[in-house]
Amino acid sequence: MRFLLIWWQLDVLADIAQLVSLLGLLPVLVLVADWVRSRRPAEADAGGALDELVRTIGEASDRVERSMVRQDALGAGLLEMRERLGEAAIRLAAERQALRDDLAARERLAAAVTADDRERRRLRAEVERLHDDLRSARQRLADTERLHGEVQRRLDESERLRAQADERAADARRRLAELAGRTGKGKSPRADLPVPVITARELMGEDDQRVAEEILRRVDHALEREAAALEEVGDDLSAIGPAEPGRDISRHRKARARMAAAALLAGVLLVGLTIATTAAENPEPKQPSHPVRAPFGALVGRPLDDHESDVRAVAFGQVAGVPVAVSGGSDHHVRVWDLARGEQRGPLLSGHTGDVLAVAFGEVDGVPVAVSGGTDGTVRVWDLAKGTQLGPALEGHTDSVTAVAFGEVDGVPVAVSGGTDGTVRVWDLVRNEQRDPAVEGDIGSVVAVGVGEVDGASVIVSGGSTGRSRVWDPRSRDWHDRALGADVESAYTMAFGQIDGVPVVVSGGSDGGVRVWDLVSGRRVGPTLAGHDGSVLALAFGEVDGVPVAVSGGSDDTVQVWDLAKGARRGVALTGHADDVYAVTFGRLDGAPIVVSGGLDNTLRVWSLGS
Template sequence: MPEIKPLKPGDPRSVDRYRITGRIGEGGQGTVFLGIDEHDERVAIKIMTSVDASDVESRLRFQREIEVASKVASFCTVRVLGHGMTDDRLYMVSEYIPGESLQQHVRTRGPLEPSALTRLAVNTSTALVSIHNAGIVHRDFKPSNVLLGPDGPYVIDFGVARSFGDQTVTVTGVLGTPAYMSPEQLAGERVTPASDLFSWGLTMTFAALGRPLFSGSTIAAMAITLRQDEIDLSGITEPLRSIIASCLVRRPESRPTAHEVLNSLIVPSARPDSGDQPRTGERGPRVPLAPSEPGDRSQPGSRSQQGDRSQPGDPSQPGHPSQPNPAQQSHPSQPWRPGGDVAPGQPWPGQASQPWPGQHEASQPWPGRHEPSDQQWSGERDASNPLVAPFAPPDAPRGGVPRPRGAMHPGGPDPISQPTGAAPPTLFSRRRAGRLAVAAALLAALTGAGVVLVPRLIAGPSTPPSVSPSPTGFGSPVGWQPTGHFAAVTGVATAEVGGRLMMVTASEDGTLRRWDARTAQPIGAPMPGHGDWVRAVATATVNGKPVAVTGSDDKTVRMWDLTTGRPLGNPLTGHTGAVLTVATTTVNGKPVAVTGSDDKTVRMWDLTTGRPLGNPLTGHTGAVLAVATTTLDGRPVAVSAGKDRVLRFWDLQTGRQTGTPRAGHTDWVRALAVTPDAVVSASDDKTIRIWDLASDRVSTIRGLPDVVISLATISRGGSWTVLGAGRDGVIRGWDTAGEPVGTPLTGHAGYVTAVTAAAAGGTPLAFSGGADKSVRTWDLSRWSASAMAAGNPGHSAGVKAVALTSVGGRPVAVSGGMDKTVRMWDPLTGRPVGSPLLGHTDQIMAMAAATVAGEPVAVSGDAGGVLRRWRLDTGAALGKPLLGHRGSVNAITIINGVIVSGGADGRLHRWNAATGASAGPSMPGHRKPIRALASTVVNGKPVAISASEDHELRLWDVTTGKQIGAPLTGHDGVVLAVATAVLDGRPVAVSAGADRTLRRWDLITGTAIGGPLTGHTDWVRALATVGDRVVSAGDDRSLRVWDLRTGKELGKPIGGHAGPVYALAAGRAGGTTIAVSASTDWTVRAWDLRDQ
């Protein structure tokens, strides 16, 4: 048991609602205190001393890390209960587990006995399976981060350590403890789940031997140690010795997954085939550290022995399998080489005597050309992800989770049928494309990929796109893709490929991806090749073929065939620092790339030969963060800017600086864009400047809410529009006079790191990528007049629940997401309110809000069957979780101080809203899951109305728990939504569902009112009433408003979401009538209903 030490003078005595009673420990990150809540429950409170709480980026990154950590199953790690800031210090509150670390235990009691060691291995590998399934790489798995609790081991301290480091970090960017780091981590490369398996093997070795396998205490010492040819595992008995040996191979792609390690532990015949094993007491094997060849079957767990992994279906939709990502079906079966698929000396496109790489191969098909399987599972489909169809491969078991086809031993048992946290094809380890596509579908970020600041230029053609005049209005989302990249998107460009517009994105995950520009659907496999973050991408035409040009932190420039997705030629070398920005143009009829670097230089490259043009262009006194190309007096020029705050112009025909440098910004210049007459720049000084090329005149856009880090321009109807994407997650538009244009475009969670614009079929489109790893497309020719406020309050996944209430006299929308967080935001401004409310360990499916005992309270329910109550004015959790459901909580309503919930078990459950105590036994009746609830007063009694997959609605007396009357029938499918209203003094209900209709009901007589209301073209998932109107929404992504009395639709359908709408709320706010909608496109939007 850990010793609780007394508090020191100056230590805090309380944090939030917790009393601090002692010190648990202190480390490089901060101090851990023992706290007591109002129910005398103990918690651990870590106050971060190593984090600058005054820095916005640090606070956002800290918040993101906490949220990612909260996604891991609570059985294997301590639950995160909350976080915030106290006395200018960030803090985190977590579950308190009495126990000592594995490090402390072994040092005081010696090595573990074989049976205890096996139990530890099983439990910790199970934890890694869960962590990797959540899309997380621990990065610092070591004995001190394994907590031996009274009911088993817990893995702790992941996420935060990656972002902020600790006292064991000796090299910038290399995080972890040297004695337990993998070779790729020591080398400063990007790490994958395979790195955790190397660290796991070293941790198990420590537990078995009582000492670290490697003695190096610094990164340099460890790097020297790992150069030895073999390591000694003598003293460890079988079967664990062979399992550890398979994890300690140098090549990460040759290590087993956590899933395979666990299989081999619980089914001995599934372990690696290591040949004749020594008897107990004999000297154990020495494990070679030299890399093995790809596909070498002598290495346990090699890629040749492992099959693809498939993604799970939506846990909220049991029995509905998922369709694998189309990109997953067209990958080569061999692992990627670190340098890509191009052999040294492959020809450049200008060398006509030799063909282009892949020239005679079929290109990747566009989405939609594959016929879907004709095998369809019964039951409800999953509309959470537009890429997921209601089909499954023929060999998938019911539930849509195909059995993994690979194991550590071919043909061995596979008792665990669940997906693995497959690694992306990152820099040191090039995993198979199929594994990348599967892991992408998990919708989870690698640790630390959440909120980052990326210097970025939007590089496009030398002349920005121009389109025909368009109607008044600006900015409606038309495409959205939440997954694909494993880290922040850093660059976006477009090109015409095969007669269609393609979007190309670059990412911190070291890859490029191609997308259909209209729909944001992926095209082909990810494109690896760079050895570090890809910072920028631009497109060009070389010998009639569309190519992409990229710059990377690996100091190289690369070219890519956009038809085949393959790299072209060898990397272009010359820069001595990271290549941060790329633009393309033509000079004397030849395609040329212009790049800017951290080495303070600008370089030109001939794209037909792959050779540099002239010497580096020097003059900047700091890193070059942005370049753009244009013409000046009829001559091609490049414009560059960066940390020295000055814009410089370069004659691309002579390679000399031309004109007068433009100064005026007072901080770094992050982005550049051009029009035929001007250059536009954006700076950390929170201004955008528009520089007239024909004069010294400059227009300045001031008062920006945050830094703009990416720019684009597009011509609309003869006038130019400037687009700026910023740290506040918003894309805004201005004309060249600096006046705002249209409505801000919102939807990204976190920074919008890249934006560009192009025309498709005469329609102006914008394309964006963000720190949330998503890409989005926007139609700049239209915007719904009903849009009032739109945004993402911070969710990093789809949103399926929303409620509208009042807190302190102002309207507040409360949303619950698939990211397991509850968030509040102002529906009039779209701005977040307070901090996220953490505690759920599964996606949130239902939300209700009401005033309880004079206080604003929200109740949320998740797919794991847990309800939680929240004080909205303080953000505090109220009491303990409410348990009792068997399966998902799908619906919640609150009436007369009673919470009524329904879900997958087909029963209604009642709770006292003030105390959380049970308000009576559960109420059975429905034969299938309950999908929606509403409540009202009927004949003086509080009544709940439930809607179910059994096609029925039922009325219930909330006080007695008895059913009222007969079920209401009439729908021809699953009933997904219900709401109530009072018309002329009579209570009525309205319902909707899979039959795409709305139906009205008189709750006194239990009879239908009129006929069905038709108009929706897909399932209707959500309803909300306000006065005599009802708002409906669903899978067709539109909102419709109806007159409850007449049943007539009011106005036109309201469009704006890029994904199915799962939840609605409506009410009065700011003197107007509003609706609030939540969608799987990650956004929550508000709509003004005055004109409907």
């Protein structure tokens, strides 16, 4: 029994020793062992076991200490590894961002290279076109010189005929004198008296003679200028190339326009002389300034040429019952034209500090207004009755305003504008402020905007240079993006309308084709309408005799009309502009359909669309 007690005590002491060793209290355990040994001298036989126990406890303590040292070293290693992993994570994040930046830079470089290739192709085509213009200009100069020579030859012939008439008259008087002398009847008339012979020059009248002489003087001056301009064009063409994308080509266009003007002056002179020589026998009634119900494609009145630079935008409307055209151009002005009289109406509307790229017509509280936008990034509203600006400029766009439209939303007159900043903005024309935040979308630069209705609800439509259009509800600001097909790489212009109640958009671009798209499904309607020999730069939608038509203007200097029901061109191309046609609009004059066009030749022209 005593042995069991001792064994139990020893076993308990061993457990206590392990616990104390784990707790780092080995010195205390040694003291406890010494105390136990001193209290039990009779149990000396157990001392050896106790010593063994103490030794075992010491070895366990050593193992525990070595384990703790290893654990401390492991913890320090783990801590160092954690720090290294943190540093590696930071380096990895930096490298990832650097890769993203590099990828974005490569994408921008690829886009720039693509744009540069397009610009190089465009410049190459422009150079080829300038070469063609040079050949045409040389031909026109030769024709002008030939016409000038023909005019001079006719004048010389007229003088020769007059001299022959004078000689014949003198000879007749001499014969009459001889006859009178032989018969003795009366006094013989003097042979040196002039005979009143009516020549072609006298038949023209003093006013016509002054006009003809002035035309001849102008033709001589024009020939001198065109000789210098032709030499200048040749020098510029020899220097221009794809490596100079910033080359200004306006001088070539002006030279071509001046040559055309010289040829026109010579032609007018020939026609004037021909009419003058036959005026006594075939009098012609005076024609009105604009024929009523003129045939299709006829030019109505004279070209309106008061703009001092390119005409970039035009819209049709009525002011006090008078049909008018509103135009804007690179001279920074907005002008109003009386189409019945064929002249400018009212003062210049000045305020823009850059080119005027877009105009629209409407009414605010019964007052006819025009809305304009330009490269100064502003939208301006003009009172056409007073010829003044309504309120301050509407600012918000961060780049050029390239499209404007007029309409109503919830009964409130609004203007919608779009620009190269990729945004569309709606302006309350009563409060003269922006109605809602701008709408942005992945459609590129905005080239066209419109206001209409779909299922009785007001909608706003915008089209972009990427060939996409967006239809959105101005109340809920919900929108639907519409792709206009894979074959539309870039759209220069769009127009909106309806065919049999279906909303459609008409697009035109660099390939010279005109396409019609269902605005709901995004699918193309009918074939591509091909006819322009160059880019399509302007479009308008309208109706002629109940048939939906589109009219287009292009870089080939022509205006073309398209029957959207038949999917074919209506009539022939309308020619007369001497440079790119950048603006077209529909209207009515004396109840007949017309088209007003404007272009880089600084003119507006009115065309009849009658049958």
